[in-house]
Amino acid sequence: MQNVMKILPGLLLPLVGTTLGAGMVFFLREELKSGVQKALLGFAAGVMIAASVWSLLIPAIDMAGAAGTVAWVPAVVGFLGGVAFLLVLDTVIPHLHLNDSCPEGAPCSLGRSSMLVLAVTLHNIPEGMAVGVVLAGALSGEMMSAASALVLALGIAIQNFPEGAVISMPLVGTGLSRGRAFRAGFLSGVVEPISALVTIALTAFVTPVLPYILSFAAGAMLYVVIEELIPESQAAPHTNIGTLATALGFALMMVLDVALG
Numbered sequence: 001m002q003n004v005m006k007i008l009p010g011l012l013l014p015l016v017g018t019t020l021g022a023g024m025v026f027f028l029r030e031e032l033k034s035g036v037q038k039a040l041l042g043f044a045a046g047v048m049i050a051a052s053v054w055s056l057l058i059p060a061i062d063m064a065g066a067a068g069t070v071a072w073v074p075a076v077v078g079f080l081g082g083v084a085f086l087l088v089l090d091t092v093i094p095h096l097h098l099n100d101s102c103p104e105g106a107p108c109s110l111g112r113s114s115m116l117v118l119a120v121t122l123h124n125i126p127e128g129m130a131v132g133v134v135l136a137g138a139l140s141g142e143m144m145s146a147a148s149a150l151v152l153a154l155g156i157a158i159q160n161f162p163e164g165a166v167i168s169m170p171l172v173g174t175g176l177s178r179g180r181a182f183r184a185g186f187l188s189g190v191v192e193p194i195s196a197l198v199t200i201a202l203t204a205f206v207t208p209v210l211p212y213i214l215s216f217a218a219g220a221m222l223y224v225v226i227e228e229l230i231p232e233s234q235a236a237p238h239t240n241i242g243t244l245a246t247a248l249g250f251a252l253m254m255v256l257d258v259a260l261g
Contacts (some may be wrong), residue, residue, distance in 0.1 A: 127156050
């Protein structure tokens with residue numbers, strides 16, 4: 001029970017961020033302007049890049065080095081494994097990216113709103129995995145503190161707030177009521193604590209390969225950033241807005257991780 005209470009804030013913070021963002025459908029009467037969407041997506045990309053480096057890859061390298069193995073091997077193997085994992089999901093799961101008209105993944109009969117939600121749900125999986133593996137590392141005492149796990153969860157919650165708004169507001173434009181758009185945004189975030197719990201459970205049995213799992217989560221997160229967030233934040237016009245927002249998100253997460261982690 002003590003361990004459950006210890007990890008509960010980290011599990012729930014990202015979902016709280018998504019929920020608050022989705023709740024903006026009740027306060028904003030119009031769909032977010034293109035420039036605002038790009039700024040929010042760029043900010044989310046910056047946070048995820050910094051989190052992948054400072055919260056996942058660097059601890060994986062340090063952990064492997066302390067164990068006496070070649071420090072870069074788990075980082076490279078896990079990273080490429082995470083990229084491959086998201087590539088498979090991206091190929092199999094039907095989804096539609098924001099501002100795109102052509103869906104990706106396996107052919108299906110789902111509507112536009114459902115595939116928009118699936119796109120966000122898909123890239124929430126690696127975020128949940130990242131939180132889960134850092135929480136698992138903190139529980140096992142493997143060179144990771146509860147503070148560093150909480151910082152990562154807080155950083156992802158911060159970037160989930162704009163993501164929740166970015167997905168829920170366009171759903172209203174597809175004809176969904178504000179209540180249904182909010183529920184869809186909320187449900188897209190539920191996958192994060194679920195994937196975090198699954199990762200924690202798996203890591204409990206395979207603690208020696210924790211550096212690989214940390215790097216795996218980093219690879220999965222960066223796949224989402226490169227495949228989805230950066231292209232959408234850089235779509236013309238307003239590319240400078242997305243670039244500056246990415247830099248701001250990166251700087252904020254770096255400060256959180258180094259100063260508080």
